[in-house]
Amino acid sequence: MKVKFRALIRKESFFPGFIGIFINPFYFARHGLADAMRRYSKFLNGKLLDVGCGTKPYSSIFDVDDYIGLDIDSDISRKRGIADFFYDGSVFPFADNEFDSILCNQVLEHVFNPDNFLREIYRVMKPGAKMLLTVPFVWDEHEKPNDYARYSSFGLKALLESNGLRVLKNEKLGADVTLLFQLTNAYLYKISERWNKYVRLVFTILVMGSLNLLGVVVRYFLPSNPDLFLDHVMIVEKSK
Numbered sequence: 494m495k496v497k498f499r500a501l502i503r504k505e506s507f508f509p510g511f512i513g514i515f516i517n518p519f520y521f522a523r524h525g526l527a528d529a530m531r532r533y534s535k536f537l538n539g540k541l542l543d544v545g546c547g548t549k550p551y552s553s554i555f556d557v558d559d560y561i562g563l564d565i566d567s568d569i570s571r572k573r574g575i576a577d578f579f580y581d582g583s584v585f586p587f588a589d590n591e592f593d594s595i596l597c598n599q600v601l602e603h604v605f606n607p608d609n610f611l612r613e614i615y616r617v618m619k620p621g622a623k624m625l626l627t628v629p630f631v632w633d634e635h636e637k638p639n640d641y642a643r644y645s646s647f648g649l650k651a652l653l654e655s656n657g658l659r660v661l662k663n664e665k666l667g668a669d670v671t672l673l674f675q676l677t678n679a680y681l682y683k684i685s686e687r688w689n690k691y692v693r694l695v696f697t698i699l700v701m702g703s704l705n706l707l708g709v710v711v712r713y714f715l716p717s718n719p720d721l722f723l724d725h726v727m728i729v730e731k732s733k
Contacts, residue, residue, distance in 0.1 A: 507550040515702035518682040521675040525666035529726045530554050536623050539593025545600030585613045595624035603639050611656035618731040626727045658729045667723030670715045674708030
């Protein structure tokens, strides 16, 4: 029973459905990312490197020949035991032109030296290889103290191009009123972190779940706003 419950929580954490509306405080952010992963997975093939793989939550989506996870070398990532290789913060442990595809999901904001990081990504990509990149735009500080940056669409494009990477597609997730509901729940999540877990669960279902449900409805009646959004999603190609 506990195993099934944990599996349900994990699924609703990264691929939230109807149940996720009521138990996932980050419903709009995670739902948007999961949907983007599904839609853009077709661009990645062959040998794929998941940079900053964490728990590899989206690995099942990609139909590739080889899925390799790279994570920063830390006690947490070592203990987790999911990454295949570790990054020392300077050089990726791979040869030049080794990968057909790159996935870099919600990682770039945690990189203090983005130019060096992107040069390493460029180095290990084959000519013409593609990368699926997601980066938050409006979000609270997280994984502190290793949260260093937020990028506008113009700044992110300039950063990528200066490191030999060409943007093929650029989508903004949460560019509507759901952003306000998501930020409200992110605020409530932070202030409820130290509460009793049962009180917090009830609060999540009744209050945050209600806000999620209201956001799902209201988004159909209010216009979008492309200048205020949750996340960037980009398909990027290594210049040939």
